[in-house]
Amino acid sequence: MLALQILIDGFAISSLYALGAIGFTLIFGVSGVLNLSHGALMVVAAVIAWWVGGLLGPGTGSVYVGAAAGVAAALVCALATYRLIASPIQKSPSIPREEKEIFVLTGTLLWGIMLQEAIAYLFTNNPKTVRPLVEGVVMILGVRTPHNEILTAVLSWALIGLLWLLVNRTRMGKSLLAASMNPRGLTLLGFELSNIYLAVWAIYGILAGIAGVLLGAFLGVSSDNAGTLTASAFSIVVLGGLGSVSGSLVAAYVVGYLETLTAYLISPSIRTVPVLLLLVVVVYLRPQGLLGRR
Amino acid sequence: MRKAYLAALLGSVFGLAFTTVSAEAADPIKIATIAETSAISGIGIPNAAKMAAEEINAAGGVNGRKIEIVAYDDHNSAADAVRAFQRAAQQDKVSAVIASYISEVVLALEPWAGRLKMPMITPGAASNEITKRVREDYDHMKYVFHGYLASTQIADAVCESAKKLLVGDLHMKTAVVMSEDAAWTLPLDEEYLKCLPKIGIKVLDHIRLSPDTTDFTPIFNKIEGSKPDVIITGISHVGVQPTVQWQQQQVPIPMFGVSSQATNATFWKDTNGATDGVIFNMVSAPDVAVTPKTIPFAENYKKKYGALPGYAAYTAYDDVYMWAEAFRKAGGTDPDKVVAAMEQTDHIGTIGRIVFLPKGDTFAHGMRIGDGYITGLMVQWQKGNPVTVWPDKVAKGKMAFPSFIKLPQ
Known part of the structure; x- marks a missing residue:
């Protein structure tokens, strides 16, 4: 009974972690940006979904419109992150090449804090919960599971599948892959690199937006969570190997289940501690991560 | 000048x-x-x-x-x-x-x-x-x-109201105390564990949760495992998230006690109405003179x-x-x-x-509590409105719970 409970709860939260982290790793793989405003972006999506859903009233339609507005807000913020922060720093002639990464890190970190404070100012830092897309519960072999939890897992996997198809089966996806391997070669073949970057940031915005809205419906989100969400995506990505999509997926499940096991078997108040210990060990013994290249 | x-x-x-x-x-x-x-x-x-x-x-x-x-x-x-x-x-x-x-x-x-x-x-x-x-x-x-x-006084007010509302009206016998780990809940929990047995409620478990908990599923599952009649709360830094997850997971046990965020008028909206049925302590409510x-x-x-x-x-x-x-x-x-x-x-x-109490008192410079001074209220969220349910002389309504709550027979 307890085992089944852990299995179900762990699966739902891990799927959501995977969805949140996969965009983060994609951006790093393709454009070399570690986006530290990631958590703030997810918070923006959840809070806007809550706000628009609330403005439209209690009908079922308003939940979907709210969710769409949340994702749209994350998309806008992601493109703004690229246009206003990442791209100008990467192109700036006055920043030495070897310092660009650290400038991008700092820039996105500050941008994330600005987004977080704006949300706290406009909507307070009280947690908000997005109304779930589906209400109700179902018994799975005696474990009472909210429909919304199942939907979260299904949607996360559907999106991850779509992303896989996009990257592996379309021309655009192949150019993304090429950009991650050899950007200079790609420009020599006549591809406009900035268009590819724009596309990958748009994909990232949508993924992070959906992850944010789902998180808002599953657990609830406050502007104070922005830092923790970035840290969790960051640990998953480092654990899995920077830039490795499959590594991030595996790591998301390792983190999700380790947290759930800790919460159930030891204590909910130290749920993140074993993950951080594991991260330290991995960084020591296998700095490239579980499935990292290099 | x-x-x-x-x-x-x-x-x-x-x-x-x-x-x-x-x-x-x-x-x-x-x-x-x-x-x-x-x-x-x-x-x-x-x-x-x-x-x-x-x-x-x-x-x-x-x-x-x-x-x-x-x-x-x-x-x-x-x-x-x-x-x-x-x-x-x-x-x-x-x-x-x-x-x-x-x-x-x-x-x-x-x-x-x-x-x-x-x-x-x-x-x-x-x-x-x-x-x-x-x-x-x-x-x-x-x-x-x-x-x-002070926390001890709040716990006493909660117990006092529980004697009437939970033991008297709903015939409850058991409880789990669920509090966040913070300075104010140390004396609160201590007093809960003392005063609940005095009014005839046996405390089956005592859970202290981290104030930055976001996923309450394991906590509610653990509580449900010990089959209490009620969850006695001591939460302030957390509020929206446990309330929403309690409703989404349809935890069949009512929540009663201190929930500071629930005292805010926006709480209904913040939780999308998930707070329906939650009973909390307050010193004054907008519906009671x-x-x-x-x-x-x-x-x-x-x-x-x-x-x-x-x-x-x-x-x-x-x-x-x-x-x-x-x-x-x-x-x-x-x-x-x-x-x-x-x-x-x-x-x-x-x-x-x-x-204010004099300098020699246990609660020196704290407020005098009791009839004729500060008494405290128990308020329940009902269909979008906070409704005062205790004490009797100022109560504006009776307790009502959402359908997923199972009360003792």
Whole structure:
């Protein structure tokens, strides 16, 4: 009974972690940006979904419109992150090449804090919960599971599948892959690199937006969570190997289940501690991560 | 300057006729508020304080001087709060402080109130430590007043109401205590574990959760495993998330006790109505005339700020009136005289009749609790509205629970 409970709860939260982290790793793989405003972006999506859903009233339609507005807000913020922060720093002639990464890190970190404070100012830092897309519960072999939890897992996997198809089966996806391997070669073949970057940031915005809205419906989100969400995506990505999509997926499940096991078997108040210990060990013994290249 | 001072002095002696004139001329008396303004419980403190100051000034001010509120945002950080406190005392020259609803922050400020001889009151923190320090080191700590119930007193109020509502009306016999790990819940839990068995409720389990918990599923599953009749809560830093997850997972056990976020008018909206059925402790509610001042305050607050006040707003409003009265009695802002005057307070505020306990009491400079003073209420969220369900003489309705709750037969 307890085992089944852990299995179900762990699966739902891990799927959501995977969805949140996969965009983060994609951006790093393709454009070399570690986006530290990631958590703030997810918070923006959840809070806007809550706000628009609330403005439209209690009908079922308003939940979907709210969710769409949340994702749209994350998309806008992601493109703004690229246009206003990442791209100008990467192109700036006055920043030495070897310092660009650290400038991008700092820039996105500050941008994330600005987004977080704006949300706290406009909507307070009280947690908000997005109304779930589906209400109700179902018994799975005696474990009472909210429909919304199942939907979260299904949607996360559907999106991850779509992303896989996009990257592996379309021309655009192949150019993304090429950009991650050899950007200079790609420009020599006549591809406009900035268009590819724009596309990958748009994909990232949508993924992070959906992850944010789902998180808002599953657990609830406050502007104070922005830092923790970035840290969790960051640990998953480092654990899995920077830039490795499959590594991030595996790591998301390792983190999700380790947290759930800790919460159930030891204590909910130290749920993140074993993950951080594991991260330290991995960084020591296998700095490239579980499935990292290099 | 000297003339204005003289006029102020005359004003206080001869009454209103002079005060209205001299209020224009004299320097205002400044009162600081220190609170996290991006939190709903926090923003109520400067908002309500400004309302009280405007009313006092419209009626002529204090000793011919106006009251001015200087608001500081502490971002819920003890370090920021201490800096704000120092600045308020040394640079902005305030004469009293109304500080925070977070026990950790108030406990950090308390020694500074002693060092800088700055009269201070908290409108919302609950830790027993606040008054314990006043009792143990009165000469240094006498500048601190506790304008909210101490945790032990809150636990007693919850038990008192549970005797009637849970044991009497619903025939409950068992409970699990679920509290967040914070300074204010240490004495709260201690008293819960003592007073619940006394009223006939056996405590099956005692869970302390981390205030940054986001996923409450394992906690609720663990609680359900021990099959209690009720969950007795002690939560303040968390609120929206456990409430929403309780409803989404359809945990069939009612929640009863302290849930500070539930005292905010926006809680229904923040939880999308998941709070339906949650019962929580409050000192005043917008639907109950605890005193003749309660409802007019709540209505004016809503008119001015667009939402009903949170719990610390009621007390912050009363606090400004009490400081003003203390300045009046002390004939100025000398801290020792103000403290002496504040100790004589007998004020009918929005939360009841406020009298501070003497220096030898367990809760020195805390509020007197009981019939005729502050009693506390139990309020339940029902279909979008907070409805007072206890005590009987002011109750506006009966308890009602959502359909997924299973009550003992």
